[in-house]
Amino acid sequence: MWSLGNITHSIDGWLNQTFSPALALLIEFVIVGTMAISLFAVLGLVLVFMERKVSAYMQIRVGPNRVGPKGMFQTFADTIKLLLKEGLTPTGSDKFLFNLAPVIAIISAMLLLAPIAFAKDFQMWDLNIGVLYVSAISSVAVISILMAGWSSNNKYSLLGAMRSGAQIVSYELSAGLSILAIVVLVGSLKMSDIVASQETGWWLFKGHIPALIAFVTFIIAATAETNRAPFDLAEAESELTAGFHTEYSGMRFALFFLAEYVNIFIVCAIGATLFLGGWMPFHIGQWTAFNHVMDFIPSSLWFFGKTFFLIFLIMWFRWTFPRLRIDQLLNLEWKYLLPISMFNLLLATAIAIMGWHF
């Protein structure tokens, strides 16, 4: 069957035949890096366009419809505008940190692409602590936000950054614990193992109650970690004008913007991998005919379909819910989500030990 894995294997084989192993590896690095960067750019364009269209249809509007067919090139035009705009650095700001912050935001988002399995045998780095790596790197993003808020020499930015710091640090706990629930069921931190374990059924369906609870907690925590409404306190427009990136303009603003969207993609991809089987097709027990039809759909399509479904879910939240207040936000995490996910982890462990899951 047609698969991205075959292509990567043949390229790898050809490179190793033609060049020395070291050079082949170097060329592969370059190829992968280029692909990661282009994926990054494409994701930014697609997701911004998607958000604008989704919000438009929810708000009885048409959305961008002038540039290109159905407004498809609107985001290109916006990107060009942002590239050409002057990037101002405020006088009282800490210039080094101010310029460093967006770069850190983008780097942390980019690093997170590494362990994600985009399709069958199509993964940049299948490291044995994949999930842990994701949790670790995603906390780097908060540094960039704090840095941006502090160095801007703007009170709105500072307030936004402080809020964001409190928020991300808190919600990382329940995000981590809900991921752990699945890790306990799988018995491995490796992304490929997690996907492989869902061949007979996705964890959302065969993981009983703990997987369901973990899924809900994960979606809430993921929305909070990416600073999306209803948890967009860091850039609460009606309160803090633009929060931590108030002072940023031009391409540096665009980098923050891009990092936000790529972060959304990544948390949704992680969610899809953990709970919805990654690139695994949808299988129902003994229905072999049905399962074969499902297998016929390329694995990359499965992965992106699931991921974009979750992205749509997060966009749906944003255009529906009002924003929480800072104390309510922290209450939700520390009083409800954290105890629930801790208890859920125990439950998942019990189920994994007893072997009650399917």
Added chain:
Amino acid sequence: MQNQTDILSTAQKVSPFGGDLEGASGDMIINIGPQHPSTHGVLQLVVTLNGETIKKVEPHLGFIHRSIEKMCESLTYRQFIYVTSRMDYLSSHINNHGCALCVEKGMQIEVPERAKVIRVLMDELTRIASHELWWGAMAMDLGAFTPFFLSFRERETITDIMEDTCGARLTMNYIVPGGVMAELHPDFQKKVKAFIKLFREKADQYNELVTGNIIFQSRMKNVGVLSKEDAISYGCTGPTARGSGVNCDIRKLYPYEVYDKLKFDEVIETGCDSFSRYLVRVKEMYQSISIIEQLIDNIPEGDFQAKTKAVLKLPKGEFYTRVETARGELGVYIVSEGATTPYRIKFRSPGFSNLSALNHMAKGGKIGDLVAMMGTLDLVIPDIDR
């Protein structure tokens, strides 16, 4: 000693709080406005913060002061009415109404029954349009964008109706002393009925989307508490005061035009918090719809304007009328010396006194609460500054 001051000044330079670092208390003073998304106009709030907690809110006014009262003094009694459209532009028709009532009171003009009904119909349509915009903006203040677009659908329907009859969508200038300026558009009744149908259909959906939302309720309940006593002593009127249980609907207390013949309830909530103020406005929209339903098929035949002299001269004396705008009580006070222009005009605008309660309400709350409170006060800055 020299050293110490040096250190202090360096600390101030390094501190991101800038020169606003007030001694050891660490209060942060932040300027919200005059250009800020949640002030809905050019209002400046100087907010003293301790972390996220508000210690003091100081509204600074005057950014959109156009001296409307002074302008009115140099305009004739027919002309000055239209300047008042620019005060509270969201209930411009009701502002005109209040001024026309005052002139009519002075001139003792008897307004035809048809004109009275048309005026009330337009009043209530304006009120709904204003509340629709408030509803959308309120939700947007709390971070939900979609309601803003939804509410504008209904508001557009109303402005279309207004445009048909009055020729303008926002500042209608439809009222003249002695009646209304022109006959109703032939489609008026049909379109208003279509609007009522649309409103009833959508309003329940909107309540489900926003009013019933748990995040929305937790943001609004027990926030911005304004007790009944405080509401009275700050001079709050309109939905702001009625949300604190104050009985203050001018349409009920001092009925003008045909309000005494209509069946409608004065919406009063006793919760005293932001959510009660929100509920008052939402329920008022339903009351306005019921008023329109009572009148729309019963517009009496006759003239739409009384015969008046070309040049109006109010007799010497003082005249005061009040109307219930979408924001509260609008008082129009005219001092006449018997000339063609008023000697002195004073407007008692609802927004000004409602805003004065903000500091009292906001103390101890969070910044997010402040935005919600300003939303429920339904501030229109040109109404405050005039």
